[in-house]
Amino acid sequence: MILFFSGTGNSEYAAKRIGKTINDDAVNLFEKIRSRDFSQLHSNRPWVIVVPTYAWRIPRIVQEWLENTKLTGNRSIYFVMTCGGSIGNAGAYLEKLCNAKKLDYCGCMEVVMPENYIAMYSAPAQAEAREIIRRSGKVLDEAALLIKTGKAFPRPAIALKDKISSGIVNDIFYPVFVHARKFYADDSCISCGKCVQVCPLDNIRLADGKPVWGKNCTHCMACICRCPAEAIEYGGHSKGLIRYVCPENPEKS
Incomplete structure (x- = not known):
């Protein structure tokens, strides 16, 4: 079974492409997490x-869900992480999680996809985004083949910077940067309430017709990127930036 979480569609695309290749169901974790x-x-x-990938590891909301959910039947588990650049040393933390759950860790595949974290970076224009997605196909097909044949993903070489990014930087990043205080609607x-609907933590409500954010935010960028009016901003950084939602749907390819 393929389980995915996705804020702006990259991981959904990856999950459904792999699912189509290996003829397995891709299940969205959105409602379970929410x-x-x-x-x-x-x-x-x-x-x-x-x-x-959130700060070189899996999202903490997914980590929490996995820690608290019993997975029965097959004991083999694979991880596929979409990212704008690198997943760092995420695999070490995933292997530790799997050992605690008595699951057989079969590796973690890094898949570079278009950047969507517009709280800090810039998303690519659609033509560039489509090219990045096209290039990701080779990695996704490789991952699907290994899963289908029961082989583990190759283990990448890990540098000191990867350990620092997934360790110290991740520990600092969440409490310092991952909050909703800078979100607002102009x-x-x-x-329309779209932002309320797409928030995986039920952290947004409408007050006098405008969204109000609570304290429970994971920086998935779903609200700001999926707003049909592009009315949501993140401080001053997001002004004028492209809003990104994955333009591809593997079920139609």
């Missing part, structure tokens, strides 16, 4: 977890 549903899941096929807001 409702804190930790009920047991069963699969006779290997588990495949497809997620974005006067172009149409009060």
Whole structure:
């Protein structure tokens, strides 16, 4: 079974492409995470977890869900992490998680996809984004073949900077940067409530027709990137930046 979490569509694309190749279901974890549903899941096929990279590790909301959810049946588990640049030393933390859950860790595949973290960076224009996605196909197909044949993903060489990024930097990044205080909606807001619907932590509500953010944010960028009016900003950094939502759908290819 393929389980995925995705804010702006990159990991959803990766999960569905792999699912189509190996003829397995791709299940969205959005509602389970939002409702804190930790009920047991069963699969006779290997588990495949497809997620974005947040500060060189898997999102903490996915980590929490995995820690609290019993996965029964097949004991093999693969991880696929989409990223704008690198996943650092994420694999070491995933292997530790798998050992704690008595699952057989089969590796973590790094898949470079278009940047979507516009709280700090810039997303590419659509033509460039499509080219990056096209190039990702080779890695995704390689991952699918290894899963299909029951072989582990290759283990990448890990440099000191990878260990620092996934360790010290991740530990500092979350409490310092991952909050919703800088999000706001300008006067172009149409009060559609899309931001409320796409927040995986149920952290947004409408007040007098405009979104108000709570304290529970994971910086998935779903609200700012999926706003149909592009009315949401993140401080001054996001002004004028391209909003990114994955333009590809593997189910139509």
